[in-house]
Amino acid sequence: MxxxxxxxxxxxxxxxxxxxxxxxxxxxxxxxxxxxxxxxxxxxxxxxxxxxxxxxxxxxxxxxxxxxxxxxxxxxxxxxxxxxxxxxxxxxxxxxxxxxxxxxxxxxxxxxxxxxxxxxxxxxxxxxxxxxxxxxxxxxxxxxxxxxxxxxxxxxxxxxxxxxxxxxxxxxxxxxxxxxIDKPRRATPPPRVTYSRDIAPILATHCRACHRPGEIGPFSLLSYSDATAHAGTIVEVIENGTMPPWSASPAHGRFRNERRLSDEHKRLIAEWVRLGCPEGAPLPPEPAPAPTKWHIGEPDAVFQIPTAFAVPAEGIIEYQNFIVDPGFKTDVWVRAAEVHPGNRRVVHHVNVFLLPPGETRLDQRYEAGPLESFALTGYDVGSAPDVMPEGMAKRIPAGWRIHFLIHYTAVGSPQTDRTEVGLQFIDPALVRKEVATKLLYRDDFAIPPHATGYRIEKTWTADRDYLLLSMYPHMHLRGKTFRFAAEYPDGTSEILLDVPRYDFNWQHRYVLAEPKRLTAGTVIRCTGVYDNSAANPSNPDPSATVQVGLQTWDEMFNGFFDIALADQDLAAERAAIESKRVRSQQVGIGALALVGLWGARLWRKRRA
Missing domain, CATH: 3.40.30.10 (Glutaredoxin)
Known part of the structure; x- marks a missing residue:
């Protein structure tokens, strides 16, 4: 009708x-x-x-x-x-x-x-x-x-x-x-739902981290006038699942950084807008939030790309590489890392890799440390910083450099960017487990024209007992679904993460609420499904054969995940090494003392 x-x-x-x-x-x-x-x-x-x-x-x-x-x-x-x-x-x-x-x-x-x-x-x-x-x-x-x-x-x-x-x-x-278009509207008394009593607490908990000045949200939601000015948009994006941005199926896994509104919250917001956005008892003016440039707190060190990058008003922009030498003479341990885009409007995502001394090839990725970690950190639209569990940290080996790989997008006017990464360090004596980012990827596929369910898989087998900390799937515009599954040595299996509607515009690192133990022999299987048909509204060209590549119109199959050795205790290992060193030193001193006594006795005999 x-x-x-x-x-x-x-x-x-x-x-x-x-x-x-x-x-x-x-x-x-x-x-x-x-x-x-x-x-x-x-x-x-x-x-x-x-x-x-x-x-x-x-x-x-x-x-x-x-x-x-x-x-x-x-x-x-x-x-x-x-x-x-x-x-x-x-x-x-x-x-x-x-x-x-x-x-x-x-x-x-x-x-x-x-x-x-x-x-x-x-x-x-x-x-x-x-x-x-x-x-x-x-x-x-x-x-x-x-x-x-x-x-x-x-x-x-x-x-x-x-x-x-x-x-x-x-x-x-x-x-x-x-x-x-949010047109002028009137409240319908008596209101069953009001902004002050019902809506403001929901926005404060689920929306304002991004929807406030200086953050990624395109408009602020700090006040009643903010909310009413965008009420129609709020209802629409909640109903179609665009907001809050979260793609994981609730049927599998529990995640520390989950963003999800309850059905009751959705009902309250829809009812509030239907009633004409009644305010209720006016709330006292909310003080301007303190600047939160760094969500991890003040970094111990900040490294910025060497020069500002000029982003054109329109067009596709090649990925940009920037190298920074932090000057580390010894290994350093990172407990938290956060990428801060210099201009959030144009920075789509950032990968921060590590580059060994003397290496100049930027089209190759280098794995760092004994666990061969693929990357240091990254940033995507709406993503949270990397904060390691207590006693865990990533290693930056001595002499290694920081490699920024940045994907920019045009927004309709010329812009500039000076992205940086902030790091918080931890005393090496306090590190119990080393964290590594692993990557399952495929670079040998080509998606046929008009394919609706092109499937790609890749596996990794645990050679020891590990703790799984987080997962991050990455595809491009043809990406449709992505799944991480564990196949255990006893023959059982489990879906760890299911993303039934992959969205290139909102990519997440899914942090497990509790680390998951993966016994030796466990197989991690990543499965991605791609839609290269005209039914995919993001598809730039259904008639194209899609190859692997960096650009948005190319495709990728990347399954990142963070792990640590389940039974590793670096602090205990260091204490044992130190204890052994002290014992050896004590034995050496004792031996020297005995040699001295023996020599003195021999000298006295000869004198006699």
């Missing part, structure tokens, strides 16, 4: 002109649709100031406005979000300048006239102000922010060309992705 009503509404808009209206742009100038004999087709795009998709498309819209002959088409951007004001719109324009006016729809009336529901959402009006096209700008991005890498059809530009040519628009309506 809802779809039928929407189709009827769309058909009605196509036959009736959009009523005239007047808005004010960021300069205070009055903005109206063209009328009269000189009227021309108009493109109207709804944009929000903190919608990531609106930012990404701002450069494209500016370029598109310049494609058509001067005076042939009028472009207009409109902001209908209740939480956006003119100063925030002006700030948006300073970073993402448009070549046309940006007007404020204060009461949401114009958005209702168009039937607009998202940003960015585009409409093409002919000279009689009839809507000839409504929907997306192009098909690069699918719901959830999934990225094809490049558009295959420029729906908005094609519609404008057809209207200018006097032809029917071949595709008059497309599904629009982006952020929900």
């Amino acid at each position: 809802a779809l039928l009503l929407e189709l009827i509404f769309t058909a009605t808009l196509a036959t009736l002109p959009v009523p005239d209206f007047e808005l004010r742009d960021t300069t205070g100038a009055a903005i109206r649709l063209p009328t009269g004999p000189a009227a021309r087709p108009t493109v109207v795009v709804f944009l929000g100031t903190d919608c990531p998709m609106a930012r990404l498309y701002s450069v494209r819209l500016k370029e598109m406005a310049g494609r058509f002959p001067t005076g042939a088409v009028t472009f207009l951007a409109i902001n209908a979000n209740a939480g956006d004001d003119v100063p925030s719109m002006a700030a948006f324009l300073r970073e993402y300048p448009l070549a046309f006016p940006y007007a404020k729809d204060t009461d949401g009336r114009v958005a209702e006239l168009f039937g607009a529901s998202r940003t960015p959402q585009a409409f093409v009006l002919d000279a009689q102000r009839r809507i000839r096209y409504r929907g997306r700008i192009d098909d690069q991005y699918a719901p959830g922010g999934k990225n094809r890498g490049a558009p295959t059809r420029e729906d908005l530009a094609e519609a404008v060309r057809e209207v200018l040519a006097g032809r029917p628009v071949s595709v008059a309506r497309t599904e629009c992705t982006g952020c929900v």
Whole structure:
């Protein structure tokens, strides 16, 4: 029924002109649709100031406005979000300048006239102000922010060309992705759910770590006004499972860093928005949170990439390598490591490897320490820092250097980045177990065109008893599912981690609530399934044979996991070595004393 009503509404808009209206742009100038004999087709795009998709498309819209002959088409951007004001719109324009006016729809009336529901959402009006096209700008991005890498059809530009040519628009309506327009709303008393009593505690526990100034969330959720300004988006991303970002199936494994809302929390949030976002008793102003640049606490050492990297506004960016020499003359032990992106908006993920003395090849990975650890640490969107269990640490051998491998993504405007890693050390005398990152990978596969369930596996066998600490699967845009399983020597097996809906945009290191003992002979089996079909909305090209490679349009099969020797006690081993050394020293001193006594006695005999 809802779809039928929407189709009827769309058909009605196509036959009736959009009523005239007047808005004010960021300069205070009055903005109206063209009328009269000189009227021309108009493109109207709804944009929000903190919608990531609106930012990404701002450069494209500016370029598109310049494609058509001067005076042939009028472009207009409109902001209908209740939480956006003119100063925030002006700030948006300073970073993402448009070549046309940006007007404020204060009461949401114009958005209702168009039937607009998202940003960015585009409409093409002919000279009689009839809507000839409504929907997306192009098909690069699918719901959830999934990225094809490049558009295959420029729906908005094609519609404008057809209207200018006097032809029917071949595709008059497309599904629009982006952020929900949060229009002005009223609370419905008496409220059964209120922000102060019910919603604020949920946001404080599950959302504000990322949704506050300086963190990865695209908007803040520290106040009632913040929450109401983004209420529609909050409900949508919770209902479709995008937020909180967590991909592990609850049926397998318990994880220390799990992000999950209960069904009751989801119900409360949906009910609150349905009732019109009632505030309840106003909460006292929340003090601004203290800066939390380092979630591990103040590092003992910070190492920054040598020079700032310039990130272009658009396009695919090659992975970047940066080498830093920390100058360690002896082995050091790391109890916590955290990557701090210099610019979170453009840093998609960072791998921090270790490079041996004298080595210069950056396309090869070098394993460090007796357990042959593959990497030091890393960062992904929304990921937590590496904090080792008590008494455990990673080793950086003397003379080894730090190798940053960084994946940048464009956000619609030129940016710069100076990423760094912070390390906290531990006294070697306190280290009981060495932690190593292992990697199961395959570089010998090619996914056929249109394959819907291409399967890849790789195994690792424990040669001794180990403790499994965490797991981290990594694939690219064709990644569909990933699973870690343990096959024990007694013939039993267990699923350790199941990711039924892999998402390249949110990659996690899944930290076990308690270390898992893997007896000698246990087989860890990683299984990845890939979807190279048109049914995968992230797929940039279903007709391609997909090879292994670093770029987003290539693929990877990587199963990282952290381990430690189950029965290792380095502190006890060091104490035993020291005790043996002391005993040997004492024996040596005693022997020397006996030799001295014997020599003195012999000397006295000779004197006699």
